[in-house]
Amino acid sequence: MRARTFTESGRRAQIVRAAIEVIAEAGYLNASFSRIAKHAGLSSTGMISYHFAGKDDLLKACVAEIEEVTWAFMQPRIDAADGHVAQMRAHVEANVELVGEHPAEVRALIDLVKNAGAQSAAVNGRLALFEEHFRSGQAAGVFGAFDARIAALSFTYGLDAVVATAAAAGTGPEELRRIGRELADLYVRATAPQPTGGTER
Secondary structure: OOOOOHHHHHHHHHHHHHHHHHHHOOHHOOOOOHHHHHHHHOOOOOOHHHHOOHHHHHHHHHHHHHHHHHHHHHHHHHHOOOHHHHHHHHHHHHHHOOOOOHHHHHHHHHHHHHHOOOHHHHHHHHHHHHHHHHHHHHHHHEEEEEEEHHHHHHHHHHHHHHHHHHHHOOOHHHHHHHHHHHHHHHHHHHHHHOOOOOOOO
């Protein structure tokens, strides 16, 4: 395969950026090549066809770019957290705050998964990742006794619902931080070990 030149790589990135913004604003179903080309400031759709084999190819590039942006924002915060509980909190808070930092990427990914059947390795792999996180935390004694699979499902889809709602509402940064803390507090309480002895409450 011929290596892309610097100019070609830049043009490709420009098209992907424009596609993400169009999808975030108008939805995947309305994201035609002509609309994307206009948004990118291109004279015709031919430049898109030159860089991408078709809409599915462009879609994959958009998802890959969104994943890269997402994890560049979230991963350092997760890695800096010490321990299972802190890492869970960091993931929740960073994911919610991502809505304010990268709103176009969040809205575009939600639409792509819903309306285009986009497959995101990061999104699809979270369930197994969270389940393993809960199991290892239980083994370490920092999480209580519960079904790790059910907890992972609740964690994943609950977080997604909060993010999608905040993205649709255009929630501001300060409120996003509050929501992130509230949701993280909820998950921490729900997964904490139950106190032994005493009266049940």
